[in-house]
Amino acid sequence: MIRLTVPSIDEDDVSAVAEVLRSGFLVSGPKVKAFEDAYAEYLGVPHCVSVPNCTCALHLSLLALGVGAGDKVAVCTYSWPATANAIRVLGADPVFVEIEAETFNMDPAALERTLAKHPAVKAVMPVHTFGGSADIEAIMAIAGKAGVPVVEDAACALGTEQGGKKAGTFGTFGCFSLHPRKAITTGEGGIVATHDKKLARDIKMLRNHGQDPDASRPDFVTFGFNLRLTELQGALGLSQLKKLERIIAARTAGAREYDRLLAGSEVRPPRSLPNSRHVYQSYVVLLPEDLAGKRDEVIAAMRKREIETTLGTYHMPLIRYYKEWGKFSPGDFPVTDDVASRAMTLPLYEGLPPSSQAAVVTALGECIREVRG
Numbered sequence: 291m292i293r294l295t296v297p298s299i300d301e302d303d304v305s306a307v308a309e310v311l312r313s314g315f316l317v318s319g320p321k322v323k324a325f326e327d328a329y330a331e332y333l334g335v336p337h338c339v340s341v342p343n344c345t346c347a348l349h350l351s352l353l354a355l356g357v358g359a360g361d362k363v364a365v366c367t368y369s370w371p372a373t374a375n376a377i378r379v380l381g382a383d384p385v386f387v388e389i390e391a392e393t394f395n396m397d398p399a400a401l402e403r404t405l406a407k408h409p410a411v412k413a414v415m416p417v418h419t420f421g422g423s424a425d426i427e428a429i430m431a432i433a434g435k436a437g438v439p440v441v442e443d444a445a446c447a448l449g450t451e452q453g454g455k456k457a458g459t460f461g462t463f464g465c466f467s468l469h470p471r472k473a474i475t476t477g478e479g480g481i482v483a484t485h486d487k488k489l490a491r492d493i494k495m496l497r498n499h500g501q502d503p504d505a506s507r508p509d510f511v512t513f514g515f516n517l518r519l520t521e522l523q524g525a526l527g528l529s530q531l532k533k534l535e536r537i538i539a540a541r542t543a544g545a546r547e548y549d550r551l552l553a554g555s556e557v558r559p560p561r562s563l564p565n566s567r568h569v570y571q572s573y574v575v576l577l578p579e580d581l582a583g584k585r586d587e588v589i590a591a592m593r594k595r596e597i598e599t600t601l602g603t604y605h606m607p608l609i610r611y612y613k614e615w616g617k618f619s620p621g622d623f624p625v626t627d628d629v630a631s632r633a634m635t636l637p638l639y640e641g642l643p644p645s646s647q648a649a650v651v652t653a654l655g656e657c658i659r660e661v662r663g
């Protein structure tokens with residue numbers, strides 16, 4: 291079986307976790323703090339706060355911005371449902387914004403129209419989908435003109451850049467995931483990055499029962515949850531972070547190899563903005579137009595050949611919950627309709643040999659012919 295993804299776990303990662311287990315200090319120790327500091331240094335921001343996953347990171351960011359019941363938040367259409375769910379769990383309403391066909395990311399012109407139509411929008415949430423940069427410079431300019439804060443969903447985008455600046459460091463908050471499908475992992479895990487000291491403190495309080503993080507004795511100054519990372523995860527994150535650039539380089543080389551193998555074929559490789567750095571959390575192609583609606587048959591045919599592939603991500607307005615909630619139908623977001631029906635993720639991870647990539651591309655051609663019949 292050629293797997294879709296395999297995390298890059300080395301012996302030093304295993305030793306780092308074992309060392310914490312042997313120490314007997316499993317929570318609230320120095321590893322989590324050291325991991326947060328190293329992450330902040332990598333991004334070039336003053337504050338990173340760890341949480342149990344990126345869904346929590348998005349939720350707490352919106353909560354810290356005061357988003358609540360009845361508020362509107364502009365969010366792109368094409369993402370893992372966590373992105374819109376972080377808005378709905380606060381009782382707020384997602385206002386979906388169409389994507390660009392080229393990059394699968396929020397279309398800045400569509401955002402501009404949305405903000406003109408909904409002047410009460412309280413936050414803008416673009417996603418750096420699959421590790422490719424959204425046009426975050428344009429999005430920041432449009433949101434800035436409207437005076438609306440930006441929360442970047444950078445779940446898949448650690449190391450992604452536009453104009454030499456890292457994704458997740460443009461907005462008021464940048465939210466990252468450490469799930470095993472991402473470049474580096476702590477099992478489950480998430481990071482909130484921010485330039486704002488007060489907001490970083492608010493996130494720290496919200497993740498720890500509302501306690502003042504700077505007080506020497508417990509002082510519960512607000513409400514909050516228990517959303518802390520363990521020392522096991524902190525230690526794993528620290529050792530994973532050391533190899534991030536090696537992993538990104540390997541994934542980028544794998545992406546270039548797929549680009550070469552697919553050149554001249556009817557399958558469209560992923561594209562990225564000029565002046566940006568794509569980190570290929572996923573390598574997502576577009577199948578030919580006549581296979582719209584038949585992508586799942588292609589995935590099933592690949593599985594029969596022992597190759598694991600999957601769809602790109604979800605057309606959020608058309609998943610059952612949001613479709614019923616917002617009475618959305620096909621045609622409301624035509625670019626997303628098209629991308630979501632043809633996008634397919636190919637296997638990509640650090641140890642994937644070029645011979646396996648060649649086998650994937652050969653099998654893909656065969657499966658396309660088979661599904662066409």
Ligand SMILES: Cc1ncc(COP(=O)(O)O)c(C=O)c1O
Pocket residue numbers: 342343344345346369370372373417419443445446466467468469479480
């Ligand atoms: C774009 C996006 N946002 C948010 C999330 C949620 O991340 P987590 O699984 O860490 O909660 C994911 C997860 O894959 C994602 O792809």
